[in-house]
Amino acid sequence: MLSNLVSKKNKDPDYFLAGTTVVLIILGLLILASVSANLSFERSGDTYHFLTHQILFGLIPGLILGFLAYKINLAVLKKWAPTLLLTTLVLMVMVFLPVIGSTSANAARWVGLGPISFQPSELLKLTFILYLAVWLSGREERKKEDNPGKTLIAFAIILFFIISFLILQSDLSTLGVILAVAVIMYFAINTPIRHIILIFAAGAAVIFALIKIAPYRIDRFLVFINPDFDPMGIGYQIKQSLIAIGSGGVWGTGLGLGTQKLGFLPQTISDSIFAVFSEETGFAGSFFLIALFLVFLWRGFKIAKESQNNFLKLTALGITCWIIIQTFVNIGAMIRVLPLTGIPLPFVSYGGSALIVELIGVGLLLNISSRAHTQ
Numbered sequence: 001m002l003s004n005l006v007s008k009k010n011k012d013p014d015y016f017l018a019g020t021t022v023v024l025i026i027l028g029l030l031i032l033a034s035v036s037a038n039l040s041f042e043r044s045g046d047t048y049h050f051l052t053h054q055i056l057f058g059l060i061p062g063l064i065l066g067f068l069a070y071k072i073n074l075a076v077l078k079k080w081a082p083t084l085l086l087t088t089l090v091l092m093v094m095v096f097l098p099v100i101g102s103t104s105a106n107a108a109r110w111v112g113l114g115p116i117s118f119q120p121s122e123l124l125k126l127t128f129i130l131y132l133a134v135w136l137s138g139r140e141e142r143k144k145e146d147n148p149g150k151t152l153i154a155f156a157i158i159l160f161f162i163i164s165f166l167i168l169q170s171d172l173s174t175l176g177v178i179l180a181v182a183v184i185m186y187f188a189i190n191t192p193i194r195h196i197i198l199i200f201a202a203g204a205a206v207i208f209a210l211i212k213i214a215p216y217r218i219d220r221f222l223v224f225i226n227p228d229f230d231p232m233g234i235g236y237q238i239k240q241s242l243i244a245i246g247s248g249g250v251w252g253t254g255l256g257l258g259t260q261k262l263g264f265l266p267q268t269i270s271d272s273i274f275a276v277f278s279e280e281t282g283f284a285g286s287f288f289l290i291a292l293f294l295v296f297l298w299r300g301f302k303i304a305k306e307s308q309n310n311f312l313k314l315t316a317l318g319i320t321c322w323i324i325i326q327t328f329v330n331i332g333a334m335i336r337v338l339p340l341t342g343i344p345l346p347f348v349s350y351g352g353s354a355l356i357v358e359l360i361g362v363g364l365l366l367n368i369s370s371r372a373h374t375q
Contacts, residue, residue: 006071013070014369017299020292021347021362025059027289028348031277034256036269036350050269050350057116058352062359069363074371077364078311081130088127091120092165109169119353121166121174125181126357128162129318132182136189137310152195155186156202163206173343177329179203181321185314240265241275241334245286252282269350271342274334289348290331297324303369312368319361 029051036050043049094100094111110117135158139151159182166175183199226235244260247253258279261268268276278286300320307313323346330345332338344351346358 005073005076010371012370013366014299014303016295017303017362017369018366020295020299021359024289024292024296024347027277027292029054029059030255031273031280031348032269032350034258034280035261035273035276037256038262039269054350054352054355058355059359061352062356065356066359066363069360070367070370072367074312074364074367077130078134081127081134084127085124085131088120088124089165091118092124092169095120095169109171117353119351121169121171122351122353122357124162124165125174125178125322126319126361128178129181129185129322130315132158132185133311133314133318136185136314139189152198155182173329173341176341177322177326177343180325181318184321185318188314188317189310237266237272238333238336238340241272242336244272244275244279245335248279248282248286250283252278252280252285255280267342270344271330271340271349272334273349274331274345277348278334293324293327293346296320299369300324300365303365307368312371316365316368319365323358323361 032054033048033051037047040049040051041047046052091111095109100111109119109121111120112118159179162178163175166172166178183203186199187196240260244258244265247258247260253259258276260279261276265272265275274286274289277289281288297320300316300323304313304316304320307316326343326346329338329341329343330349333340333343344354347355
């Protein structure tokens with residue numbers, strides 16, 4: 001029974017990908033130790049409170065679950081993918097329950113059990129990718145029998161169902177990432193051009209509807225165009241982020257010596273951590289960090305390309321795109337290439353839920369890479 005749960009390897013895992021992830025995590029812990037010291041002391045009297053929490057409730061369980069993801073039989077995972085998604089959706093509903101559910105900044109996104117809290121929407125990114133890989137691979141294998149129009153309608157219904165959960169939680173940043181990854185995976189199965197046009201038109205309609213429902217969302221776009229539109233509100237974070245990045249110069253102020261984290265820049269341990277990293281390590285450090293994510297992209301796409309099994313190919317593609325899109329959105333917002341979204345930087349930002357799920361995703365990528373040429 002146990003042997004059926006363990007994947008049989010026919011080659012070594014992708015050590016480039018594993019090494020890149022290790023370096024990203026080490027950098028994340030180093031910058032978190034620097035960024036969170038003052039805030040940790042203010043809130044708990046312990047300089048390393050947030051760092052310790054990240055290690056105990058993010059890194060350690062993430063490494064354990066990531067190792068299990070590396071060892072699991074992917075055929076079993078494929079079979080259980082719909083159940084995993086359903087379980088995640090149940091957790092998404094639980095965030096609205098009294099006592100168990102937890103609210104922050106007027107958004108219900110956490111499930112709390114005593115001192116431990118978890119964000120189900122982070123898990124949704126991975127379980128939805130797995131489910132979509134199962135569904136799309138099945139459609140691809142039966143493409144001669146299936147009508148492309150019916151496939152598009154079914155795809156739209158699945159997305160609508162997932163989107164509804166995220167809108168109820170006011171988690172539009174996660175919604176954007178999931179939508180982008182889902183569309184890329186859908187295009188990967190030789191989608192007709194007319195479907196691409198329809199999907200983009202539907203996406204534009206959804207964005208317009210969300211703005212009509214809550215007009216404050218347009219403010220982020222206005223601030224993106226002109227940070228002085230709301231200089232002490234939404235525009236404040238963008239301006240302070242640009243100051244931090246510009247202050248770093250080529251080589252940075254030195255790890256731990258940045259000043260923007262001292263009450264000037266909001267969300268320093270999560271959304272804005274790249275700005276602090278840029279201030280303290282400069283252009284050189286920022287370039288190195290971005291280069292690591294580009295290596296992750298290269299190896300992830302290589303794993304997807306070499307996978308002959310459609311399920312493995314789509315899973316590897318989805319996980320890689322999820323990590324890289326989230327990276328691009330976070331860094332893009334900090335350098336004012338994209339509107340501010342409030343999305344964390346993978347492997348680097350503070351957040352146990354995100355780190356755990358990201359490490360599980362890496363474990364699955366390494367699992368797929370170790371059997372990339374198997375059917």
